[in-house]
Amino acid sequence: MRHVDLTQLERKAWQSYHEDGLMETAFGLIVVTAFLASIADQYRYVAYVALLLIGPLLALAKRWITAPRLGAVEFGPGRKARKLRVVLFIAALVAATALLPLLLGGENWPSDHPTGMGFILGMLVVLAFSAIAYWLQLARIYLIGLIFGIAFGSSILLDMSLPLLVGGGTVLFFGLWRLTHFIQTNPKVSEGASDDA
Amino acid sequence: MTPDRLEDQPAPKSVTIDRLIHEPARLMIMSALYVVERADFLFLMRQTDLTQGNLSSHMNKLEAAGYIEVTKGFKGKRPHTMLRLTDSGRAALSAYRLQMEQMLQDLP
Numbered sequence: 001m002r003h004v005d006l007t008q009l010e011r012k013a014w015q016s017y018h019e020d021g022l023m024e025t026a027f028g029l030i031v032v033t034a035f036l037a038s039i040a041d042q043y044r045y046v047a048y049v050a051l052l053l054i055g056p057l058l059a060l061a062k063r064w065i066t067a068p069r070l071g072a073v074e075f076g077p078g079r080k081a082r083k084l085r086v087v088l089f090i091a092a093l094v095a096a097t098a099l100l101p102l103l104l105g106g107e108n109w110p111s112d113h114p115t116g117m118g119f120i121l122g123m124l125v126v127l128a129f130s131a132i133a134y135w136l137q138l139a140r141i142y143l144i145g146l147i148f149g150i151a152f153g154s155s156i157l158l159d160m161s162l163p164l165l166v167g168g169g170t171v172l173f174f175g176l177w178r179l180t181h182f183i184q185t186n187p188k189v190s191e192g193a194s195d196d197a
Numbered sequence: 198m199t200p201d202r203l204e205d206q207p208a209p210k211s212v213t214i215d216r217l218i219h220e221p222a223r224l225m226i227m228s229a230l231y232v233v234e235r236a237d238f239l240f241l242m243r244q245t246d247l248t249q250g251n252l253s254s255h256m257n258k259l260e261a262a263g264y265i266e267v268t269k270g271f272k273g274k275r276p277h278t279m280l281r282l283t284d285s286g287r288a289a290l291s292a293y294r295l296q297m298e299q300m301l302q303d304l305p
Contacts, residue, residue, distance in 0.1 A: 006228060006231060006232050009228055009229065010232035012244075013232060070240060071236065071237045071238070071240025071241070071242065072236065072237040072239070072279075073233050073236040073237070073240045074233060074235050074236070075233050076232065076234050077234075186243075189239055190275055191237075191239060191249070191275060191277060191278060
């Protein structure tokens with residue numbers, strides 16, 4: 001008997017396409033760059049520019065590193081809808097975060113209540129990454145969200161940016177380790193090359 | 198004389214299995230394409246664990262049957278082949294699944 005579970009097959013194909021470590025590397029870089037921006041007074045704008053470049057660099061890395069090894073694929077409308085849900089949810093969360101101080105009692109509320117703000121920010125970060133993990137069906141992003149939630153929350157509680165470096169550095173290291181493993185286990189294959197190659 | 202083994206018994210006349218899809222490698226290719234919009238040759242090779250020669254041979258049979266659409270082009274100087282399940286291929290795989298389910302349900 002041959003049973004074809006198409007849902008599982010689609011999920012396997014989707015997840016295999018995100019086993020390259022690039023997403024973790026990008027998330028780690030974002031938080032490490034946020035740390036650099038917080039300590040580089042005069043050159044802060046350089047860090048902001050670097051932050052904006054991470055998205056396009058991730059897309060290029062997918063094209064140069066992942067596609068020549070795993071091939072190219074366009075997933076179905078279900079996946080596109082899930083991606084759209086993530087984008088809309090994150091946009092709503094960012095808007096809610098911007099309005100949060102006003103709702104809680106004015107612009108000075110965050111600086112007057114670092115414990116509360118640290119806890120709220122940490123929870124928001126965990127919530128954002130949980131949404132990404134849930135809709136994109138990538139379980140390891142829950143863990144990344146937890147690490148970043150602790151990093152952002154404690155950086156406000158302790159009034160120092162070092163937790164961002166620790167959290168971002170950990171995820172960056174994990175991402176680069178996965179990327180190295182991916183490159184080693186998935187050599188480039190050219191269409192039309194010999195089967196024995 | 199009654200055949201002893203199940204596989205020696207003739208299939209019931211009411212059940213017609215699409216033999217083109219029934220072949221394991223082609224079933225894998227069809228299934229892999231069923232769950233995506235389109236994919237290239239390399240992606241299918243990775244997903245199905247077939248060799249280039251094997252995949253190419255099955256791809257030609259499925260294309261000849263009108264189940265998949267193959268678009269050949271170049272990426273730089275290298276050949277690049279995109280594959281997509283046609284509407285008739287999608288319908289054929291759905292029908293195949295139904296037939297198999299029906300057949301397995303009817304087993305005593």
